[in-house]
Amino acid sequence: MIQMQDLKKDFVVRVKAGRLRRKKRVVAAVDGVSLSIGRGEMVGYIGPNGAGKSTTLKMLTGVLTPSSGTVSVCGLTPVPQRTKLALRIGVVFGQRSQLWWDLPLRESFALLRHVYRVPPAEHAARLERCRELLDLDEFMETPVRQLSLGQRMRGELTAALLHGPEVLFLDEPTIGLDVVSKQAVRSFLAELGAAGDVTLVLTTHDLADIERLCERLVVIDHGRVVHDGSIEALHARYGSRRSLVADLAAPLPDGFTLPGATLAAVTANGHRVTFTLDSSTAGAAVAGLVAAVPVRDLSVVEPDIEDVVSRLYSER
Amino acid sequence: MDQRDASVPTISRLGPFRASVATFGALIGSGFRRYATYRQATLAGTFTNVVFGFLRCYVLLAVAEGAAGNMPAGYDAEQLATYVWAGQGLLSVIGIWGWTELADRIRTGDIAADLLRPIGPVTAFLAADLGRALHGMLTRFAAPLLAGAIFFPLHTPARWQTVPLFAVSIALAVIICFGCKYLVNATAYWLQDARGPIMLWTLGSGVLGGLYFPLRLLPDGFVTALWLGTPLPSLLQTPLDVIAERDGPVTQIALVALQLLWAVTMLLLAGLVQRRAERRLVVQGG
Numbered sequence: 001m002i003q004m005q006d007l008k009k010d011f012v013v014r015v016k017a018g019r020l021r022r023k024k025r026v027v028a029a030v031d032g033v034s035l036s037i038g039r040g041e042m043v044g045y046i047g048p049n050g051a052g053k054s055t056t057l058k059m060l061t062g063v064l065t066p067s068s069g070t071v072s073v074c075g076l077t078p079v080p081q082r083t084k085l086a087l088r089i090g091v092v093f094g095q096r097s098q099l100w101w102d103l104p105l106r107e108s109f110a111l112l113r114h115v116y117r118v119p120p121a122e123h124a125a126r127l128e129r130c131r132e133l134l135d136l137d138e139f140m141e142t143p144v145r146q147l148s149l150g151q152r153m154r155g156e157l158t159a160a161l162l163h164g165p166e167v168l169f170l171d172e173p174t175i176g177l178d179v180v181s182k183q184a185v186r187s188f189l190a191e192l193g194a195a196g197d198v199t200l201v202l203t204t205h206d207l208a209d210i211e212r213l214c215e216r217l218v219v220i221d222h223g224r225v226v227h228d229g230s231i232e233a234l235h236a237r238y239g240s241r242r243s244l245v246a247d248l249a250a251p252l253p254d255g256f257t258l259p260g261a262t263l264a265a266v267t268a269n270g271h272r273v274t275f276t277l278d279s280s281t282a283g284a285a286v287a288g289l290v291a292a293v294p295v296r297d298l299s300v301v302e303p304d305i306e307d308v309v310s311r312l313y314s315e316r
Numbered sequence: 317m318d319q320r321d322a323s324v325p326t327i328s329r330l331g332p333f334r335a336s337v338a339t340f341g342a343l344i345g346s347g348f349r350r351y352a353t354y355r356q357a358t359l360a361g362t363f364t365n366v367v368f369g370f371l372r373c374y375v376l377l378a379v380a381e382g383a384a385g386n387m388p389a390g391y392d393a394e395q396l397a398t399y400v401w402a403g404q405g406l407l408s409v410i411g412i413w414g415w416t417e418l419a420d421r422i423r424t425g426d427i428a429a430d431l432l433r434p435i436g437p438v439t440a441f442l443a444a445d446l447g448r449a450l451h452g453m454l455t456r457f458a459a460p461l462l463a464g465a466i467f468f469p470l471h472t473p474a475r476w477q478t479v480p481l482f483a484v485s486i487a488l489a490v491i492i493c494f495g496c497k498y499l500v501n502a503t504a505y506w507l508q509d510a511r512g513p514i515m516l517w518t519l520g521s522g523v524l525g526g527l528y529f530p531l532r533l534l535p536d537g538f539v540t541a542l543w544l545g546t547p548l549p550s551l552l553q554t555p556l557d558v559i560a561e562r563d564g565p566v567t568q569i570a571l572v573a574l575q576l577l578w579a580v581t582m583l584l585l586a587g588l589v590q591r592r593a594e595r596r597l598v599v600q601g602g
Contacts, residue, residue: 063431065595079594086434098429102350114342115433115440117335143353 001167001199002037002060007069008223009055029055031223032069039166042193042200044214046207048313052223053203057171060201061091074166087116090160094172097152098159099144105155106140109162116163123162130158133188150181157188167199168192174206186212207305219312226312231305238311240303244275244285249294258288339435340443347447361408362459369404369460373397373468376529389532394471395560399530401464402559403552409452409486410493410551411445412521418501419510431594438586442494449490471560478561481572485555488575492547495582496521502586505593526553532562543571547578 009030014022030052037043047053058064059071062078062085071078076085091098099108113123131137134154139147147155153173160168170189174182190213192198202214210217210231217234219227227234243264251270257263260280266273277285282300289295351358376396380388391399407413418441421427430437464470473479500517504510522528525548531539543549554571557563563571 058428061428061432063428063597065597082431082594083434083436086432089432091432093428096424096426096429098432100346100350102353103346107346107349111342111346114339115435117339117434 001039001041001074002035002201003070003072004033004035004056004060005070007033007056007059007071008067009052009059009064010067028223030059030066033220033223033225035218035225035228037199037201039199040196041216042214043202044210044217045201045203045220046205046210046217046309047203047220049205051220053220054171055223056220057091057169057201057203061085061089061169087163088166090163090165090168092153092156092160092168092170092173094153094170094175097144097156099152099155101145102143104141104143105136105147105158108144108155108159112159112162118163122164126162126164127158130161133191134158134184150177150184153177153181153185157185161192165198167201170200170202170204172204173202174204174209182206182209189213207309211305219309221313234305234308234312235303238308240308241276241278242282242303243301244277244282244289244298245272245301246275246289246298247272247296249296252293256292258285261285340439343435343440343443344447344450347444348451349447350444351448351451358455362456365404365407365456365460366463369401369464370467372404373400373464376400377468389530391530391532391560391562392471394469395562396530397464397468398471398560399556401461401468401470403527403556404460404464405457406486406489406552406555407527408456409449410489410555411448411452412493412497412525412527412551413518415445415497416501416510416514417441418498419504419514422501422504422510423508427597431597436587436590438498438583438590441498442491442583445494445497446490453486473559473561475561475565475568477565478559478568481568482555482559485558485572485575488572488579489551489555491579492550492575492582493521495579495586496547496551498586499582499589502589502593505589505597521548521551524548525551526556530556532557543574547582550575550578 007030008028011027011029013025013027015025017023033056045053059066060073060078062082065079073085074088078085109127136154136158139151144152174185186209193200193213202209204210215230217231218225248271252273258275258280261275261277264274264276275285286298377393380386380393380396430440500513501510503513524542531549531553554575557571558568
């Protein structure tokens, strides 16, 4: 569905060098990305700020010309065939609106039907479904400028789907949303993905979006792909393990070890210890610990994707 | 999403031409609706148009008093009053001022949303502007003309073709004006901020378009050069000369034909500039 081969985008930045002189510097925003995404895949595309996520998305949707490399989306080349491609993709930029500022949602949607030339029955069916799943009814008549961010995002999602796109690009669709709206957007997308006929590419900084929605995770940094695979593969690669956190009644004896686990931290005057579980099971580790020292409280902590990703980002 | 069998891309059952017309019509409707939302602004604007109409009318009539044979630049007093009041009515129909939407969208990067539509930005913005003009025609045109007719003797068209020609001339002026505004706004593709060009345009179109005074007051050769060499006199001077019947029937038609030429030129130019811009466009923001 989407093919990128050695895709690059350079920007020329002029840097101050002396009073009047400016030096030209070429910055590679996207530096040789090759990816292939199949029909129905849900791909999370993440990276730190300035990693090149949005730039990639702009090239995929045809609003930015690549410096080199090839792109193909739905078998079309985005920039020269932009208007043709527009009929087959849906795009939501979390930070911009594609709705008509002065018009109520209902009229924006009606207008989109004409712009995309969707037969009335199809349009009505899709709109009906979105209205149900995204609870649009209470603000269908409100002009877009008066909508809250969460309401607007639900409107944007609907607008991007009314023409039945094959590929949906979402650039930070949950940015700035409250928990409830985030949940609404996520479960809507999950349902969409479960049907399996829309290919979804999602960029986000909220990793819960990814955990909830995407089986495949592509991490980019400095314009290059640094990870491409499942979330589990990412955990495995970065050796993220579960850990055992225990509050002890007495400090840990010197030289205490648990087989198959490493002591990661001792805090609260030696009363709180954290072990990472390398090969030991949680049960064995708990039994070993309880046998050696009196334990007040303990918990087993799952590896956190945020930790893994922050480690990935800081490895620059 | 649902109903996958309804294969995408969805082409309407209408023929492609009729579908295009329907799309264009819907976009015109959206332009109309956007302006119809702001009723107080419409009222306030109309009121301002009327007030300035009195100012301009008295100044020009005073000029007429002092001119040789009371015919400055070949207009009699009734024609001058018609020139002023029809001009006040047309101001917000043709809309030479105040459109910075494209420049703003380029600056903020919102232009991306326009580029992601299956319809070219020039076409989409033109349709919206025609809708705006239609709204202006229905709400802003009549009141100044009526005020003028109550307080001043206006020129009554003597030829049957004057009124239809006037209508055509207005439509063409709207299109020419749109082309000019589009080009001025499109400088933002290169400059990021089009405020400078927009200011120049606001000043230039008012003076050289015939808004502040009839261009015929200027030397003949200069006016002819202006008319043939720039689209500006085609914005207001032409429709106003047509309705005031300043010239004979042949010149009247020739002026409108010149407008047609400019309308086509400006639209082609806008399309060309847009295509050039897209090749180097950097959509701003993350």
